[in-house]
Amino acid sequence: MGKNYFKGDLHHYEIGIFGEKIQVEVSFDNITPAWRPNLTIYYSNNEENNFSWLPATPCGHAKVKITADG
Numbered sequence: 001m002g003k004n005y006f007k008g009d010l011h012h013y014e015i016g017i018f019g020e021k022i023q024v025e026v027s028f029d030n031i032t033p034a035w036r037p038n039l040t041i042y043y044s045n046n047e048e049n050n051f052s053w054l055p056a057t058p059c060g061h062a063k064v065k066i067t068a069d070g
Contacts, residue, residue, distance in 0.1 A: 010034040010056060021069045028062040 003018045010033075015026040034056050 008056070013057065023065075023067040025065045026062060028057060028060045030057050030060050032059040034058070 003016065005014065005016045007014050010030070012029050013027065015024070017024045034054065035058055036054050
C-alpha cells in the first residue's frame with residue numbers, strides 16, 4: 001500500500017491515497033453512531049461463512065483535499 005492508508009475507530013476515519021499525479025486526503029467524523037443491523041446471512045453450512053453488514057458512518061461530516069499535478 002505504500003504511503004496509502006485507511007484508518008478509523010467507528011467515530012473518526014482518515015483515508016489517504018498518494019499517486020504520482022494526484023493525492024487525495026479524506027477525513028470524516030460520525031454525526032450518528034455506527035450501526036449493526038441484526039442481519040447475518042449464511043451462505044453455507046459453516047458458521048464462519050457468513051455475511052454481516054456494518055454501516056460505520058450512517059451520517060457524517062467529511063473534509064476532502066485533492067492535489068493534482070497539472
